[in-house]
Amino acid sequence: MNKSPVILALDVPERVRTLELARLLAAEVGMVKLGLESFVAHGPDLVRAVVDMGLPVFLDLKLHDIPRTAAAAAKMALALKVKLLTVHASGGAEMVRACREAVGDGLDLIAVTVLTSLGDDDLAGVGFNGQAATVAARLGKLAVDSGAHGLVCSALDLPALAGIGGTRVVPGVRPAAGPVHDQKRVATPAQAMKAGATWLVVGRPILEAADPVAAARAINAEVA
Numbered sequence: 001m002n003k004s005p006v007i008l009a010l011d012v013p014e015r016v017r018t019l020e021l022a023r024l025l026a027a028e029v030g031m032v033k034l035g036l037e038s039f040v041a042h043g044p045d046l047v048r049a050v051v052d053m054g055l056p057v058f059l060d061l062k063l064h065d066i067p068r069t070a071a072a073a074a075k076m077a078l079a080l081k082v083k084l085l086t087v088h089a090s091g092g093a094e095m096v097r098a099c100r101e102a103v104g105d106g107l108d109l110i111a112v113t114v115l116t117s118l119g120d121d122d123l124a125g126v127g128f129n130g131q132a133a134t135v136a137a138r139l140g141k142l143a144v145d146s147g148a149h150g151l152v153c154s155a156l157d158l159p160a161l162a163g164i165g166g167t168r169v170v171p172g173v174r175p176a177a178g179p180v181h182d183q184k185r186v187a188t189p190a191q192a193m194k195a196g197a198t199w200l201v202v203g204r205p206i207l208e209a210a211d212p213v214a215a216a217r218a219i220n221a222e223v224a
Contacts, residue, residue: 002026002027002028002029002030003030004028004029004030004216004220005030005193005197005198005199005200005223006028006029006030006031006189006199006200006202006206006216006219006220007029007030007031007032007033007058007169007199007200007201007202008021008022008025008028008029008031008032008033008202008203008206008207008216009033009035009060009171009201009202009203009204009207010022010032010033010034010035010038010050010203010207011033011035011037011038011203011204011207012037012038012207013037013038013041015041015042015046015049018034018038018042018046018050019049019050019053021207021212022050022053022055023053024212024213025206025212025213025216026053026054026055028213028216028217028220029216030056030199031055031056031057031058031083031084031199032050032055032056032057032058033057033058033059033060033201033203034046034047034050034057034058034059034060035060035061036060036061036062039059039061044076044080047059047080047082048080051080051081051082056082056083057080057081057082057083057084058082058083058084058085058086058169058199058201059077059080059082059084059085059086060084060086061073061077061085061086062086062087062088062112063085063086063087063088063091063095063099064087064088064090064091064095065091065095066095067092067094067095067097067098067099068098070087070091070095070098070099071095071098071099071101071102072102074087074098074099074102074103074109075102075103077103077107078102078103078104078106078107082107083107083108084107084108084110084169085099085103085107085108085109085110086110086111086112086152087099087109087110087111087112087143087148088111088112089111089112089113089139089140089142089143089148089151090112090139092142093142093145093146094146096109096111096142096143096146096147096148097146097147099147100146100147100148101147105149108149108150108167109147109148109149109150110148110149110150110151110152110167110169111139111140111143111144111148111150111151111152112151112152113135113136113137113139113140113143113151113152113153113157113161114132114135114136114139114153114154114157116154116171116172116186117172118132119132120132123135132154132156132157133156133157133159133160134160136151136153136154136157136160136161137157137160137161137164140153140161140164141164144164144165144166148166149166149167150166150167150168150169150198151164151166151167151168151169152169152170152171153168153169153170154170154171154172154186154187155170155172155173155186155187155191155192155195155197156187158170158192158195158196158197159195159196161196162196167198167199168196168197168198168199169197169198169199169201170187170192170197170198170199170200170201171201172186172187172201173186173187173188173189173192173200173201173202173205174186174187174188174205175188175189175205175218175219175222188222189202189219189222189223190222190223193223200219200223202216202219205219206219
């Protein structure tokens, strides 16, 4: 497996383009992410196609349902031979435990704490008390104590999560001179790694670059 800490977020709607990008960037990234857009459009067959290319897959479905339903979906993801699968920590301890029991150590169950598109005001609007880092720490501890192998969080929340074990998958990563798009709590690749990230999820800064390979290589060079 490539030693790069970059997970390429293949958030594009076209199957052919998804596979083209996976092949193009396979040597530059450590893993590829397939999320809701791709999964709804193309289903498990796309996941199998990428896995069959020999690429580790992060299936980012952010499961959040009653424990039985979430666990059943997690078990199906296990059968697809993906490496990482996301659930929402806010689904609760019982849901996270059920999902972990369903997958065992056949894949890494990664719990989403606070989305990088949400700021403090957004969290207050949906009923969470405290700043984003405080909420992330509370949800992160619940998830890891319930069996999650790691967490998804903003780089800005990593210090608050330092006492909680597991893998750290960090989205909202943007090169210093690049646009932040719809993200609110972002960091550069170097900042995220210095703060304790295990994996960096990067999509548009690579996919929308004039030369995606060069963009990926620049990020790898920055964190080397």
